[in-house]
Amino acid sequence: MKKTFDMQSSTLQFLRTLEKNNNREWFNENKTTYQEAQQDVISFVEKLIEEMVVFDEEIGKADAKKSLFRIYRDTRFSKDKSPYKTNFGASLGMGKGSQKAGYYLHIEPGKSFLAGGIYMPESSVLKEIRKEISAFGEEFLTIVEKDEFRNYFRGLSVEDKLKKVPQGFEKDDKMAEFLKLKHYIVTHPVSDEQLLNENAAKEFAKIYKAMKPLNDFLNAI
Known part of the structure; x- marks a missing residue:
């Protein structure tokens, strides 16, 4: 297979077909197509x-x-016993259970996205992150309110967000809403057209660059 640096449409087509044929028999019969998509x-x-x-x-x-x-x-x-994921995911220092902030690429037809930050940190790490945000709120706000950051991200994920300020912090802490978060991640949706563009890697790198100050803050703890 010829090595290229832009994503091939055949990779998305493989994932679409896999979604319709998510069984071991079909997958084994199309193992070569999977390997080509994976290499892509x-x-x-x-x-x-x-x-x-x-x-x-x-x-x-x-x-x-x-x-x-x-x-x-x-x-x-x-409950879903489908044997295969219908996406490709690549973690550059980020992932479930990772205790460091990093970057993530999700490739799925019509649902691709870029992400960065730290997802599901251990309770001890989460507590330290919250302490840092409480103590250095102005620095944190400078990062998440920067124009470049806001151009790409709508805000941090509110998945699993607490209703109350966590124990150990003042209820009227000026960073209260950020202290309620359980994940410190941002995401940016990517269309199939953007994914297949010949300049995709360069454009995605720009978006990841905008994430880096957040990662640096989280990893300085």
């Missing part, structure tokens, strides 16, 4: 890393192949 994503992530290392040297240590999540679903505790 790896090649794209390699190019993305090249673009991102300009503003974040740590990303240069990332391995594009190892950054990809497995396509096989863990169905042990799920």
